[in-house]
Amino acid sequence: MCMMCVYIMFCPLPFIITLLSKPQTHTNWYNNIVYILSLLPLWLFPSFLKTMALTSISFLFFLLSMFSATVSSLTCSTQKLTGTKVYPNCIDLPVLNSFLHYTHDTSNSTLSVVFVATPPSPGGWISWGINPTATGMVGAQVIVAFKNNGVMAMKTLDLKSYKVFIPGKLSFDVWDMKAEEDGGLMKIFATVKVPVNVTAINHVWQVGPSVTAGMIAPHDFNPSNLNSKGRLSLNGAKDFGNNDDAPLDFVTKKKNIHGVLNIVSWGILFPLGVIIARYMKIFPSADPAWFYIHIGCQLSAYIIGVAGWGTGLKLGSESEGIQFSSHRNIGITLFCLATIQIFALFLRPSKDHKYRFYWNIYHYSFGYAIIILAIVNIFRGFDILNPEEKWKLAYIILIIALAVIALLLEAITWSVVLKRNRKNSNKTYDGYNNNGQNRQQPIHI
Known part of the structure; x- marks a missing residue:
């Protein structure tokens, strides 16, 4: 009975670790290891314990499936947007738990986007933009959304460096800007002018902790913050959201x-x-x-x-x-x-x-x-x-x-x-060992 209690207590641990881990960090090999670890006791314990073990595992699989359903509901394809505009393309961006809905109108070279993200704190900010000259933050033209006295506000920034944020007009035309917030989730709506006959652009996105007196506080420098950039295919044929297929800068x-x-x-x-x-x-x-x-x-x-x-x-x-x-x-x-x-x-x-x-x-x-x-x-x-x-x-x-x-x-x-x-x-002093015979003894003085 003691062994049974120990098993029931510790068998769920690998699955609990899986549930508490971030879904985007999982890989197939990791999930396989977790699965094998959870089944090891079935091979080690007698058969009468297997019934209890399988009951515990079945219940945990049920919890895991419920959790997976919750996670899947957070994808961009299931989000509901306000307004009548249709955005046929939708991307789950690889970092910062953020999403991008967009549509490209080739007739007038415009790109309409809805960027969705959750700031790291209630008083934080989100941003999305285009970098016309490079793939990173420096040189990017971005739109920032944040709460100001309980009302959503927006700014446009020309990022000359990692420390200098200059509010003002962007290098390309932008209109129909709107920001929304619902349950901590912020959305940026905008339409921007893109070059003619361009099929892909460099885009960046970010979240930050706070805005004080209209001044935007710097974001964190965690790996996810530093990798929030990518190449966006305007025709929706292929997404280069995490730069895996885009040429390395x-x-x-x-x-x-x-x-x-x-x-x-x-x-x-x-x-x-x-x-x-x-x-x-x-x-x-x-x-x-x-x-x-x-x-x-x-x-x-x-x-x-x-x-x-x-x-x-x-x-x-x-x-x-x-x-x-x-x-x-x-x-x-x-x-x-x-x-x-x-x-x-x-x-x-x-x-x-x-x-x-x-x-x-x-x-x-x-x-x-x-x-x-x-x-x-x-x-x-x-x-x-x-x-x-x-x-x-x-x-x-x-x-x-x-x-x-x-x-x-x-x-x-x-x-x-x-x-x-x-x-x-075992060697003797003179190289012989014959039960002490013919052995050179040390001289005692």
């Missing part, structure tokens, strides 16, 4: 290059070099090959890492108003430690030198610190860049594989060392 390419360089250097080559140094040198036949392989890995990691570090500094200098302090500080610390570590090659004393012990402490501690900081910062980078989940999963699998290899080699190393020590302890 130059800044995004540099971010990807920065991430790849640092993952390959600090996240793969450097740990591999440490594994080689720790576990190959115990085999006499691997000496001195292990040393040169170790040096090759670490020097390659440092050179590639410096390139990745440099691209990171360049990105930081070009992203005015956007700061990832912890990621930046860890990166600088990592670079400094790695630079000092490189000097270990030139400061390496001989094995019998009196300072070799202290050199070992410095060399080992710096090496392991670099690995820890590198892994932490790589995952911070994943959160900032927000790539497809498969890339983060691939790196997790790689790190786990390296850790498993290191553990296996650690066990083998200890086995070899212990056998070698036992063998050495």
